[in-house]
Amino acid sequence: xxxxxxxxxxxxxxxxxxxxxxxxxxxxxxxxxxxxxxxxxxxxxxxxxxxxxxxxxxxxxxxxxxxxxxxxxxxxxxxxxxxxxxxxxxxxxxxxxxxxxxxxxxxxxxxxxxxxxxxxxxxxxxxxxxxxxxx
Numbered sequence: 761x762x763x764x765x766x767x768x769x770x771x772x773x774x775x776x777x778x779x780x781x782x783x784x785x786x787x788x789x790x791x792x793x794x795x796x797x798x799x800x801x802x803x804x805x806x807x808x809x810x811x812x813x814x815x816x817x818x819x820x821x822x823x824x825x826x827x828x829x830x831x832x833x834x835x836x837x838x839x840x841x842x843x844x845x846x847x848x849x850x851x852x853x854x855x856x857x858x859x860x861x862x863x864x865x866x867x868x869x870x871x872x873x874x875x876x877x878x879x880x881x882x883x884x885x886x887x888x889x890x891x892x893x894x895x
């Protein structure tokens with residue numbers, strides 16, 4: 761538990777880098793920049809996102825929310841994971857799979873909306889207490 765704040769800080773910083781990197785790569789993709797072909801642009805996001813995921817797992821392990829002791833207190837995190845999967849799929853379409861500019865933009869909007877929902881869940885943990893779902 762003594763490392764919780766450090767791990768939380770690492771999680772937040774890597775999340776900021778992940779979001780910033782996605783926005784920058786999205787801009788480059790929409791504008792057909794050759795910078796998307798740089799090795800660093802292809803490798804660094806994977807390293808950062810791996811650190812982000814490891815930090816997230818450690819926060820669950822060392823954090824104050826126990827899925828075993830209080831299963832309902834874990835719902836916000838499950839929702840966060842679902843939106844993470846939406847972000848990953850939409851991000852892949854935005855950066856690689858979508859064939860048209862409109863398709864890329866639609867996927868970017870979905871990915872960014874997912875990020876916003878993830879941030880709201882992370883900050884407010886709305887399924888924790890005082891929300892109608894636990895009524």
